[in-house]
Amino acid sequence: MDGGGRHPLSVFFQGARLAFRRDDLGKEIMGIAVPGALALLADPLASLVDTAFIGHIGPVELAAVGVSIAVFNQVSRIAIFPLVSVTTSFVAEEDATSCDRYKDEIGGENEPDSEMDELIPRQDN
Numbered sequence: 001m002d003g004g005g006r007h008p009l010s011v012f013f014q015g016a017r018l019a020f021r022r023d024d025l026g027k028e029i030m031g032i033a034v035p036g037a038l039a040l041l042a043d044p045l046a047s048l049v050d051t052a053f054i055g056h057i058g059p060v061e062l063a064a065v066g067v068s069i070a071v072f073n074q075v076s077r078i079a080i081f082p083l084v085s086v087t088t089s090f091v092a093e094e095d096a097t098s099c100d101r102y103k104d105e106i107g108g109e110n111e112p113d114s115e116m117d118e119l120i121p122r123q124d125n
Contacts, residue, residue, distance in 0.1 A: 043073070051069075
């Protein structure tokens, strides 16, 4: 620790208490972050359980499981990363355009200088 009594890694968690507030934004952040964190924990836990069960069979089988887990993790990361990147941008674009369409349907007009108009220019018919 440094002379101030604080851990050096605490600099990474300075703004964390802002995300964990119990207001609407904090609840929305936690509603997205908790399932994401659990999904990230699922793969190593499954690998650990596989290793524990196969370890009882023998050392050759355990070595084979280690190699297969490494190959599976690499293949899944290579296949999933582009899929997640593309779908995230498509979902964000659809969400932005549907929000704009919904405002037009209920009669609400966007401000002429709004950020949405800068990001998605209107197409006049």
